[in-house]
Amino acid sequence: MAKKPTDMSDTLSENAIISEHIDDALSSRYLAYALSTITQRALPDVRDGMKPVHRRILYAMRQLKLNPESAHKKCARIVGDVMGQYHPHGDASIYDALVKLSQSFSARYPLVNGQGNFGNIDGDSPAAMRYTEAKMTAAGLALLQGIDEDAVDFIPTYNEEDMEPQVLPAGFPNLLANGSQGIAVGMATSIPPHNVAEICSAALHLIKTPNARIETLMSHILGPDLPTGGIIVEPKASMLEAYETGKGSFKVRSRWSVEDTGRGTYQIIVTEIPYQVQKSRLIEKLAEVIETKKAPGLADVRDESAEDVRIVLEPRSKNIDPALLMESLFKISELESRVSLNMNVLDATRTPRVMNLREVIQAWLDHRREVLQRRSRQRLGKIDLRMEVLDGFMIAFLNLDEVIRIIRFEDKPKEELIKAFKLTERQADAILNMRLRSLNKLQEIEIKSEYDTLAAEKAEIEALLGSEQKQWGVISEQIKELKSTYGIKTEIGARRTHFEDQPDIDVDLATAFITKEPITVVLSEMGWIRAMKGHVADLAGLKFKDGDKLAFAVNAQTTDKIIVFASNGKFYTLGADKLPGGRGNGEPIRLMVDLENDHLPVGMFVHDEKRELLIASTAGYGFRVSESDIIASTRGGRKTLNVKGAVEALRCIQVQGDKVAIIGENRKILIYDVDELPLMTRGKGVRLQAFKDGGLADMTTFKAEEGLSFYDSAGRRQEVSDWSLLEGKRAQAGRMAPRGFSRKGVFDPNRGL
Structure with a gap:
């Protein structure tokens, strides 16, 4: 590594080579690049709301006398003058900036009046610059008003042959009116458009009250006013925080209405879409949603747009609630999007910083x-x-x-x-x-x-x-x-984006469009499952395959999730609406979930995320688990209880009291507090009871004030006269079961979950 010289002038005079450490060289040059990107490309000036390329375009158009009352001129001429005199970059970037200034769906108040194909909301590209023409609008001219009257400073152009304005006089509040987007090095800006009449009202109030609160200014500036309209459903408190800090976001939804098509049927018409969403891409995504069946309530989507947006959504059934259907589509498509707010701008000293609403207007x-x-x-x-x-x-x-x-x-x-x-x-x-x-x-x-x-x-x-x-x-x-x-009552000044409270509709996409009907889910010992219509009270007449019999039966609704707990320690989730019908013997559960042949279901119940379960293995280990943590999203199930070798999962019961009773194969019972069992999401668990020989036979929970009961060998319910004699600490051996306890070693042989 070369030695760093002590005197730079001596080095330059001797051989014109500077020896510099690579870290210093890279950091200094990258810093110069970063500053150039921040100040000359990405961030707008808070005073006129413009980046250098936009400022140069407008100034060049003024030099060409392209005022609103003048005739249009070719965009190629404008781009050529900007590139040759002021902006030493590619013509494509200049033309792209010029196009965006003229697009009514990109700029809330276009600064350029374009003639020809300047692109559309579908995302189609504009025609080549040799085919299109442009001139300034009244808003663009207002930004330049007084520029010949020493209103602003001028600086030399890149080749020092001409002079260009460092900032425009800005007779139009362009930063908030049209917003700005930009990504620099280590920072970015994102400012949505707002309504000029509201900005003027806030500015007039700020002149009278220089220390006005942001909350007061928001009584004038209601929020963003987007070129494509839409509905903002962001809470007021969230919007206030965004404007106070200069950072936040706004949830924007498409505007829609219901159109009656006769005979009780309807279709949904979307007339406004969120800001910066391409219509063609939105429709492609909706078609993909239909194809992948992510929105079971949507049957078809069509684009019937002409000059105005008109997207037709056809429901799969006339019985589907339109609001419910739209809520489901808002969750999975760009019919709803977030517009970010990051008011990172260059202040009057050309220093980048994030400003709040009051600072920007001031x-x-x-x-x-x-x-x-x-x-x-x-x-x-x-x-x-x-x-x-x-x-x-x-x-x-x-x-x-x-x-x-x-x-x-x-x-x-x-x-x-x-x-x-x-x-x-x-x-x-x-x-x-x-x-x-x-x-x-x-x-x-x-x-x-x-x-x-x-x-x-x-x-x-x-x-x-x-x-x-x-x-x-x-x-x-x-x-x-x-x-x-630009008043609210004028055509260009009328507010396009409105505000509504988000509907209090909690949409579960898995069950939203399923007709709710009572069913009885039956699972046999050999693993055949079926769903019978209605809640069947008498199950004695059910028929099964030879050698098979009833294992579990639960009453449910078609909108429920059915949970199956297997001897491999996994929970499997089944949609009740997708179960085979009650005619015949049903279908093997192994066709629906990946359950190994050497394992069987040991429990089945209807999911309730508010409950707690107690699960245990044959070796006498177990723990408590919340039902919200057992849902499986795949056929493979959700591993919860770790078992290996000859040990298998044995029981899954609902926690319904403050005491737990454990009985082993040795017919010894141990009672202790439920709180002694840990609440876990996965694991082997803790020892429930000590066994000299054998393992766990059964377990149950009960409330201390209600006492413990069991069923004797004859099927009669018996109360334990003094269950406290059986009480101890977790992992103790326990005491022999009371006389008359079932020889099967279970508290309730007919108990489900």
Whole structure:
């Protein structure tokens, strides 16, 4: 590695090579690149809301005199002038920026009036620049108003042959009105469009109350006003936080309505889609949703759009609630999207920072005040020059004969005029440059009248510059005029995006479009499952295959989830609506789930996420588990109880009390608190009871105040007279079961979950 020189000038003078550590070289150059990207490409200026490319496009169009009243000119001409004079980048990027300024679905208030194919909301590309034409709109012209009156600073262009504005006068609140999107190095900006009339109202309030709260400003600026309309369903508190911090997002939904198609049928018509969503891509995604059956309630989607958006959604059944169908589509498609807010902008010192709503509006107002002051001072300078010339004309009029003599006979008339009448050089030049035909018009009344008018205007301007209150008064009048031009009642100013509360509809896509009907789910010992209509009370007449019999039967609804717990320690989830019908013997459960041949179901129940279960293995290990943690999303099931070798899962019961009773194959019972068992999501569990020989036979839970009961060998229910004698601590051996306890070693042989 070369040694870093101590004196850079010596190195340059000797061999013009700089030795520098690679880390220093990369960091300094990357920092320069990052700063260039941030300030010259990605982030807008808070004052005019524009990036350099947009600013240069508008300025070049002004130089070409493409005002709203003028004829259009080829975009190729505009792009060529911008690239050749101001923006040393590719023509494609310039034309793309020009196109976006003209698209009514991209810009809320287009700054460019395009003629020709400028693309569409489907995402189709615009025609080549040689085929399209453009000129400025009134909003674009307002951004440039006063640019020739020393309103802003000019800087040299990239080749230093011309000058370009560093910022525009911004007679239009472009940053909030049209928004901005950009990605820089390590930072980004995302500002949605807003309504100009609302921005003006907030600005006028801020002029009167400089320390106004964001909440108060939001009574004027209701929220984003997007070019494509839509409905914002974001809570007010969330929107307030976004505007207070300068960061957040807004949930935007498509606007839709129900169209009656006769005979009780209907179709849904979508007329507005979220901002920056391509219509063609949206329809493709909806078609994909239908194909993959992710939205079982949707049968078809069609695009019947012409100039306006019209997307037709056909439901699968006339009995489906339209609101429910749309809620399901909002969850899985771009019919609902989020519009982000990140007001990261360059302030007046060209420093990037995130501003809140008040700071953004105040920055625009401060810029307008500076523009007003600069234009006023420039006008004041012109008035002083003109009044100086008029003073000279007055002197010439009062001494006309002598002035004529000096001009006719003196060798150096300018010096003589200055000497004779104590004129300035400018006054002398003005007198010498007068035409003879003007002498008959050089009347004292006209000169004095113009002089008095200018003097009065000068006094007004000086008073304006000396009074902050008068300056804000002038700015307020300008804003009021802008507000009337883009008022809420005007065609361009009418609010497009509206606000609604999000409907309180909790949509479960798995069950939303299933007809709710009672069923009885039956599972045999050999693993055949079926769903019989209605809640069957008498199951004695059920028929099974030879050698098979009833294992589990539960009453459910077609919208329920059926949970099966198998001896391999896995929970399997089945949709009740997808179970085979009750005719015949049903179907093997192994066709629906991946259950090994050497394992069988040991429990079946209807899912209830609010319950707790107690699961245990034949070895006497177990734990509590919440039903919300056992849902399986695949055929493979959800592994919960770890078993291996000869050990299998044995029991799965519902926790229905504060005590748990365990009985082993040795007929010893142990009772202890349920809380002694841990709540887990997966594992082997803890030892429930100590066994010298054999393993777990059964378990149950009960409430201490209700006591423990069991069924004897004859099927009669018996109460344990003093169950506290059987109580101990977890993992103890326990005591022998009471006399009469079932020889099967179970508390309830007919118990389900």
